[in-house]
Amino acid sequence: MNNQELVNLSEFELSDEELFARVDHNDMESEKITAPRYSYWHSVFRVFFKKRINIIVLSLLALLLIFTYVYPLIIGYNAETDPFVNVNDASTKHLNPSKAIERFGFHLKWILGSGASGESTFDSVWYGSSISVSLAFICALINLTIGVVVGAVWGFSKRVDMIMTEVYNIIGNVPYILFISVMVLIMSASFWTMVFALTITGWLGIAYFIRTQVIIIRDREYNLASRCLGTPILRIAMRNILPFMTSVIVTLAATEIPSYISYEVFLSYIGMGLKDRSLGKLIYAAENAMVTPGWEFEFWSPVAIASIITVVLYIVGQNLGDASDPRTHM
Numbered sequence: 001m002n003n004q005e006l007v008n009l010s011e012f013e014l015s016d017e018e019l020f021a022r023v024d025h026n027d028m029e030s031e032k033i034t035a036p037r038y039s040y041w042h043s044v045f046r047v048f049f050k051k052r053i054n055i056i057v058l059s060l061l062a063l064l065l066i067f068t069y070v071y072p073l074i075i076g077y078n079a080e081t082d083p084f085v086n087v088n089d090a091s092t093k094h095l096n097p098s099k100a101i102e103r104f105g106f107h108l109k110w111i112l113g114s115g116a117s118g119e120s121t122f123d124s125v126w127y128g129s130s131i132s133v134s135l136a137f138i139c140a141l142i143n144l145t146i147g148v149v150v151g152a153v154w155g156f157s158k159r160v161d162m163i164m165t166e167v168y169n170i171i172g173n174v175p176y177i178l179f180i181s182v183m184v185l186i187m188s189a190s191f192w193t194m195v196f197a198l199t200i201t202g203w204l205g206i207a208y209f210i211r212t213q214v215i216i217i218r219d220r221e222y223n224l225a226s227r228c229l230g231t232p233i234l235r236i237a238m239r240n241i242l243p244f245m246t247s248v249i250v251t252l253a254a255t256e257i258p259s260y261i262s263y264e265v266f267l268s269y270i271g272m273g274l275k276d277r278s279l280g281k282l283i284y285a286a287e288n289a290m291v292t293p294g295w296e297f298e299f300w301s302p303v304a305i306a307s308i309i310t311v312v313l314y315i316v317g318q319n320l321g322d323a324s325d326p327r328t329h330m
Helices: 016-020 042-052 053-074 095-102 120-156 158-171 177-184 189-198 200-219 220-228 234-268 278-284 296-326
Strands: none
Touching: 042 053, 042 296, 053 120, 053 200, 053 296, 095 189, 120 158, 120 189, 120 200, 120 234, 120 278, 120 296, 158 200, 177 234, 189 200, 189 234, 200 234, 220 234, 234 278, 278 296
C-alpha cells in the first residue's frame, strides 16, 4: 500500500456541510471543484509579512513617518519663528550634540546639536523631511495615475500609439533635470511650482513603460474576445490589463517616490529648489559646515535622514512589488 499524504481539510475554510453535502446527479454540479478561497490582497500581505526583514523595514518606515509628520505637530514647530528663536545668542550657534546638551540640558531636540541661528537641528530636519516626503508622495500619485491610465490606452490603441510615440520621442529626449530646472527658474520656487515641474512631463516615462508592458499582454485570447464583442478599449485596458500589472505598478512607485526626494534635494543643494526649509534647503544652508571642524552635524544630519528615508521607501516598495506578483502566492 502506497503512503499517501493526509490532507488538512481546515485549510479549505469550508464547513462540514459544504465539504460533505450530498450532490444529486447533475452535470453542472459534478463539475464544481472544492478549493481554498483565494483573496489576492490577503495573499499579498501573507507573502510580504512572511519575511521578517519586511516587518523590520516596515516598522522603521512607520517610525520615520511618525517623526516626519507627527513630531513637528506635537512640538508645535513654527517654520517662521523657531529657526530664529536663539539668533541673538552667539553661545547657542553651531553646537555639536554634546555641547548643545551641556548648554540647554538633555532633551531630544538637542541630540543633533544646533545650527547657524542656534536652532535645533533635530527639529529642523524632521520639519524639512515632512516637506520633502509630502512633495514626493504628491508627485508620485499624480505621475503614476496619469502615466498608468495613458500608458494602458497607449499600448492598446494603435492610433494613440502613433501620436504618443512622436510626443515621447520629442519630449523624452530632453534631460528631465534640465526641464525641471528651467520650469523652476521661470516660475517662483514654491512647493506647488516644484510639484508642477516634476509632474508636467514626469508621467510620460511611466506611460511609455506601461505601454511596453501592455503590448506584451494585449493580444491574449481573452482580450481578443473582448474586442470582438465590441468592448471599448478603455474598459479593456482598465478591467483586463491593469489588474495583471499590480506588481509592476507597485514596483514603479517604489522607484518613483525616492527619486522625487532626490530631485528636490539636488535642486535645493544647487540653489534652485524650494524656498521652504526642506531637506534640500537645509543641506544647502549647511554646505559650509561640512568642512568646518565641529559643525559637521549641521550638514550630515539632513543628508543622513534623506538617505535613510529614500532607502527605506525603496526597499519597502520593492518587496511589496515582489509580494504583489501572483506567482509568489503559490
